[in-house]
Amino acid sequence: MRKPSRRSRTVLAAVTAAVLGVAGCDAAGGGSAGQDGTKARAAKPSARSAPVWDVSPASIAAVGDSITRGFDACAVLADCPEVSWATGTSPQVDSLAVRLLGKAKAAERSWNYAVTGARMADLPGQVARAVTRRPQLVTVMAGANDACRASTAAMTPVADFRADFEEAMATLRKALPKTQVYVSSVPDLKRLWSEGRTNALGKQIWKLGLCPSMLGDADALDSAATLRRDTVQKRVEAYNAVLGEVCAKDRRCRFDGGAVYAYRFGTGQLSHWDWFHPSVDGQARLAEIAYRTVTAKRR
Known part of the structure; x- marks a missing residue:
């Protein structure tokens, strides 16, 4: 060779x-x-190569406060979970659960653990109950009651708010490492005051003790009242910053980016009894925001 x-x-x-x-x-x-x-x-x-976020989870559990319970949307001073933005079955709302699961499955595969009056400190306990259902998605809307206190001095400190939310997330992750979380921002309470104060009936309901830090002396426009309301608004903004920061550390968590806070609720989106909580139409708007966030093709 x-x-x-x-x-x-x-x-x-x-x-x-x-x-x-x-x-x-x-x-x-x-x-x-x-x-x-x-x-x-x-x-x-x-x-x-596997997607971290599933845009079509098969089950949903909701935690939070009166907004998620549909409080004052159907009757005065009463919960109305069937119109909840998260898990309701009302066709007028077209809730997140209905949009994701369909009406029949929404009734079987979604659960509402929110409690009217709940604050962030109550969230770990709600999450502990929710995880027993092993949901693929947990929705969170909490924080309004931490700002809605008897006075601005009584509002939940930001550090405590953060610690409570982190505990809730840790409780979820310990039980369900792969469950997804949608976190709503806290609404702009000052805007709700501004819209609702034009209604005489609403202001009478406010006097029963509804969010006194913001709604107390509803017609007062002096410097002290303005400072009080501005203090509440800044605290809500600080809470929203915490929600975004904590959520950003979890690859299976999506924050709405302040969409609920930025939404300009009008009188048509407010309860016709207290002119503060979302009406049925307001609940539908919250469902739209949640659905857009959950189904967005990102991350």
Whole structure:
């Protein structure tokens, strides 16, 4: 046999190196050196290829406060969970659960653990009850009652608010590491005061003790009243910053980015009894915001 020339040996070496290089990449993809790279990746897909967020979860549990309970949407001073933005079955609302699961499954595969009057400190307990259902999505709307106190001095400190929310998230993650979380921002309470104060009946309901830090002395426009309301608004903004920051640390959590806070509730979206809580139409608007956030194709 004729001895290969120097040029032939150089070409052979280059081809051999290229072949070995391809084999090496395939092996790194999860198969043996002799296994086809495409088949190896198909047999053992990379964890990074699987989507972190599922835009169509099969079950939902809601936690939070009176807004998620549909308080004052159907009758004065009463819960009305059937119109809840999160889990309600009313066709007038087209809740998040109905949009994601369909009406029949929404009745079977969604659960409302929110409690009227609840604050962030109550959220870990609600989450502990919710996880027993093993939901694929948990919705959170809490914080308004932390600002709606007898006085601005009685509002929940921001550090405590953060600690309570982190505890709730830790409770969820310990039980259900892969469950997704949708977090709503706290509504702009000052705007709700501004809209509702034009209604005489609403202001009478407010006098029963509804969010006194914001709604007390509803017609007062002096510097003290203005400072009080501004203080409440700034606290709500601080709460929303915490919700966004804590949620951002969890790859299976989505914050609405302040969409509920920014939504300009009008009198048509407010309860016709207290002119503060969302009406049926207001609940429908909250459902729209939640659905857009949950189904957005990102991350």
